[in-house]
Structure formats: structure tokens, C-alpha cells
Amino acid sequence: MAGISSFRKRLVRGTCLGVLVLSLAGCATTRSNETTGSIARTSSSSRPVAEMNATELRSAAESVGKTYAANPKDRQAGLDYANLLRMTGRNDQALAVMQQVAIFHPADREVLAAYGKSQAAAGQLEQALSTIGRAQTPDLPDWKLKSAEGAILDQLGRSTEARQRYREALDLKPNEPSVLSNLGMSYLLTRDLRTAETYLRSAASQPGADSSVRQNLALAIGLQGRFQEAETIARQELTAEQAEANVAYLRGMLSQQNSWQKLASNDSGNTN
Template structure:
């Protein structure tokens, strides 16, 4: 990581998946504003809104397949409704016709990341980014893809580059925090997530990721206090109780990875977990 409600079992998925894409994320341990701008995406597109528009967009796409703007909107609606493979097909066809359109290529790169075509996504996103007009949102998504590929050092270097463009941006900081958590650098993860959570535009997903990282360090009372800011007391207590049981076991990190894999296998194709990362995150 676009976790809406941080229930017990999905809790362990936040570290590995919540916006580290996009991706999503939107990457995002996202601030809720979308991990990508107009260069890739204009912002969050709710499933409800997408479903209300998708039929009309599909009809226009069939009648006017060369309308790039409509193709982009149609692809966004497809992704928002879990149809990322179809979104890739729409954007791939459009990109053949307009390979120099940075907005289109950014959208295409995000869709490719959704379906796990990471190397191709990085190539396409590279064509969407201009050195003379740096876009932190694209760099943020590129970093989240490296995290998904298991290359955290490269991801963290890119998050740092993105922060140079947009200092203090909570979606970048949140993705960076989750990247540190994935590489078991929990103090660094906490520092980045605290910075993100302190931002006035940060939402509850960032705070819940902070609660997770604090809890993974064994500070359960503090983690529950953070979680209670957004969750009902019983749910916050349940989450922290589960964290406590995980952390007290020697193989807790192995359990996180195993839970991550189970979560990926159980999600419908192209659908990212409801989460704040991210992004990083898309």
C-alpha cells in the first residue's frame, strides 16, 4: 500500500502490503489523498464512484477508443473495481498510440504494478518522469514497487529522493516507515511514521500503522493508546492482544511473512488490501 478497519488478522498485512503500491498504492500507508498526482492518478477513486461510472466509460471507450482521456478514466474505474488486468489491456493499447504521453505512461505503470509486472512498471514509470519536472508521486510509486520486489534499500533511497522534492509529505513518510518495518528497522520505521502521523493531512491508516510498529517493539500500552484514537476500544484492545501474542513468539516475523502470503493468495486478482501504505503507498 491504496486498511480501512484494522481488524486483528489483517493487522499483520499492513507492514507488507498497505500502500506499498498502489499503489498504490494509493502506496498509501498513504495519506488518503492518493499516492499519485495527475502524472499517474488524480486521487482516490472509490469503488462506489467507479461502479456508477464504469458502464458509461466502457461505452465511450468502445465507440471512441482513441479518446485518451476517457481511456485513462476507464482504466482508473477498472482498477478501483478490482479489474487491474483489464485496465492494463486498455492502457497498453492506448500507450502504443501515445508512448510520449507522461500522464498516460504514469497511469499505465501503476496498473502494471497492480498486476505484478514490476520490471515493466518501472520502465514505464521512468518514461513518465521528467528530470526537469520531478514528480514526487511517481518516485513514491517507483519506491513502493522496489519494496514489493524485496529490494528495500533501493526503495528507501527513492523515498528519500521523493522527500527532497516534497519535504514532509505524509504519504512518502508513511511508505518509508513501512519499508523500514519490512526490513526490521523498527526504530527508523517508528520515526518516519510519527512524522507522517503528525501531519495534519495524515489519516487513521497512518496512525494504525504507527500503532503496529510501536506494538511490534513490545510497547503494547502505547500501541493501544494510538489505536484507540481511531478504533473502538474493544477493537483496539483485540488488535494489541494479537500483536502481543505474535511478538512474544520467537517466529513472529516469520508469521508476518506467512500471513502476508496468505493475504495475497486470498485477495481477488488485482485487488490490493484496503490500507493506508502504499503506497508508498500506488
């Protein structure tokens, strides 16, 4: 179905604000120690990046970009700049930044993970899988990388392999909301909306679940025709601007050539 294909692309290429996403090791949140290649705050603002609106994100990207331009070998500046570029939809530029950072820090696991994230956001999915694989170490596996690998596999339509990676991530980090959310979205992609909702509700109930998890839950509920409930969830804990963007996105997804109504009506527990 064209709607599924289009949505699968949106999942990797979307930004954190106003777009519902599979998490490639997490969007930038205040829990920066648990996200790969993301920043919680910028030096020019005391506000968490995840709470910034589009204008503030662009301003933060410009500020961090100047720091990066002054010293392209600065690992953290490169990571921060690429993350902000992705959050503002400048995926090709983010990839170019991470290519340079990876040249200067070729063995750094966090750099490789962020590089893979940028490759995926730019649509280079097979390359992203290879890069994420190089970042992983079998003796000390990283749950964030397992989840990121699963998200990329889902974009490639390899849902069985993706879910295995999510479950491996959950073995390493039980009840991690971002991983449970990814698992739920994996089922949504194969039209099993009830199972998707179950995992997304579990994700949303976990301590530390962020707004992106609840927005994914709103989508799963909305696709089942319970739009008022979905809209209520979509408006929680967001600024008015963010809430309107997410509600508009929900409405657009549900009305797009009737594809999502058809998806909901065809929900028959398919987990292929």
C-alpha cells in the same frame, strides 16, 4: 522469512480500505491534485472515494465503467476506472484498462504513471519500473514518480535503492506524509521497527496525512507488541466497517504463523 515475503506482496497488491500499504503515488484521497491516476470523488457521489466502503466503491466502479465503455479513448474516464478497479482488488482488469489508455495517450506522464501503478499492482514489477521511468523527466522530476519508483523497488527487495528514491522525493516535496510513510514502511520490511515507527510518526503528524498513513503507524506499533496502542490508532477517523477491517487485518498479521511476533522480537535495528 515467509511472512516478510507475503507482506511485501500485500503492500503493492492491497486496496486502500482495510489493508496497510506502501503508496504507489498515493491512494485516492481528497487531495487529488497531489496523487497520480487517482480520483477524489465520482460524478455519481459527493463523497470522497477514500471514505467509501467496499459496496460504494463497487457501485462507483460500475458507474465509471459505463462512462469508460462508452468512450475507451476518454483519458480521464480510463484513469478513474482503473483507479477504482485497483481499489476493489480487480488489478488484472485495471491493468487491461490502463494498457488501452496508454495506447491512446502514449506520451502522457500521468497516464504512464497510472499504467506503471497498475502493472505493479498486478505483480509486473520490473515492467512497472520501466514504465515509471519513461514517465519521469530529469529536468522536471516529479516527486510522486520518485516515491512510486521507491515503492516498487521495495517490493523487489531493493531497499537501499528504494530509500534513495524516497529521499529524492522528499528533496522535491519536503515532509510529504505519503513519502515519509513509504520510507517508514521500507524500514519495517527490513525489520527495523523502531526506525519505521519514527518515520511513520513523523508522517502521521504532517498536515494532510491520511488514514492509510496512520494505519501503517498502527502496524509498526503492533509489531512491537503494543497492540492496544495500535488498535486505538487503527480505529481513528474511519467508519466502523473500515476500522473493524483494519483491526482484523492487524490481528491477522500479528498472529499469522507467529511470523510477526518473531519479526518484532528480532528487531535489532537491521537496515540492510
